[in-house]
Amino acid sequence: MSKVMTKTKRVPLTGAEAVAEAMRQIKPDVVAAYPITPQTPIVEIFSKFAADGIVDTEVVTPESEHSAISIVTAASASGVRAMSASASQGLALMVEVLPATSGLRLPVVMAIANRALSAPINIHCDHSDMMAVRDLGWIEIFSENAQEAYENMFLAVKLSEHPDVLLPSMVGLDGFIISHGVEVVEIFDDEVMHNFVGDRKPHLSLFDFENPITVGPLQLTDYYFETKRQEQEAMKKALKVYLEVGKELTKITGKDYPYFEKYYLDDAEVAIVVMSSTAGTAKDAVDELRKEGKKVGLLKPKLYRPFPYDEIREALKNLKAIGVLDRAYSFGANAPLYTDIRNALYELDKRIPIQSYIFGLGGRDIFKHQIKDVFNELLLGKITKEEKCIGLRE
């Protein structure tokens, strides 16, 4: 960590307040969103900034999330910076438009307060919402805490708007656990943070009347495939650009922005892979087990799409056993994060035992002692082909 001179203030904020602060500093031209628990406070607070004249943003309050995403997608095509926020069923209602935003290569950024999908109806945290849309061409970044959510918003805007990328991004923060939990957040200087993202410099604009364009024309058997191949290339470039914009942000915050965080991983014998707030709990479990002399570690993915296969393989290659904790099912298949991690390890010469765990669905609490149990199972080599559940009543 390098020493930085950026002016900051440390304030107690919820994750939602921290994301709204980020949006205030980013200064989007258009924000359209529909209220949905636990996202609501993000746009509620941001709307207040707009109403009070603190930001010069056109805030649109449409009749549904389908309209909200349509509005920000169209606004982005006009060349301005457009943002939204949602969760769970709200994100599900946006699904028709999400691949249009990415397919048209429009750098919209959304915060997602991760929440379980219905049914049964549930308002609490899991990752089934963002996992359900992971193949739609949006960059996905997951945040462990309010501080990360705040900083990830800037990363996402700069990454999305980069001329080599031009893809939309979602920044996930665990619903209620992070969105509504208060913690001390370091808010960096307004001007410095706005200058980091700058104003959007669109590659094309529907409002460029000197050079009129057609956005979203029909492409059938003749061109569609080529356009989708470009999108895959943009995702590959996003991997590289993510690290570049991260290094620029480091100059302001003094923190590193890797694809994933390693916690006592380099000399670990066994490790857990888990994203978002649960990684915080897992760090406490690692601390306690390390005091007992057990060589345990943690890998916390931050950038989930595009997925950094090579780097993750490199980070996990010396382990004796791995447990992957997913906060979502992929019904009828292996869990999403487990699938990706297992896929990343395929090129290794040796086969590392790897166990899939499902936890925390619908906001079910996960405790430190449960994560310690997972580590102890891994140390004992208790690896099965079956998915195990943490905290489930039999």
Added chain:
Amino acid sequence: MNKVNKVKTGAGWKELPIGGTLPAASALDYKTGAWRSFVPKFDPNQCTHCMICVHYCPVMAIPTKIDENGVKGWKDKIYKGVIRLETNLDYCTGCGVCAEECPTGAIKMERETWEVKL
């Protein structure tokens, strides 16, 4: 800002403008008239040049011009100003919206008989 260039037919994925974006009015190169199984027959003597058909036409296939001398139309009156011209059959898909909306019955749909010239 960048300019989008016209796509070379059969261009590869590295050459194509990103996101499928094209210059404006690219549909002009695509003769949608080939889809037609009905054809509108326009009788200028029944037309009031109200412009309803012009605005309803989904493919903008009904051209207009400004004519201050006027043309003869419905009830033998002279209609001046913006004048509806013959439907452009290169683009008319034969949907029949113009005939359906025409207040004076100046447009009738007939079965298309193709002499294919593409």
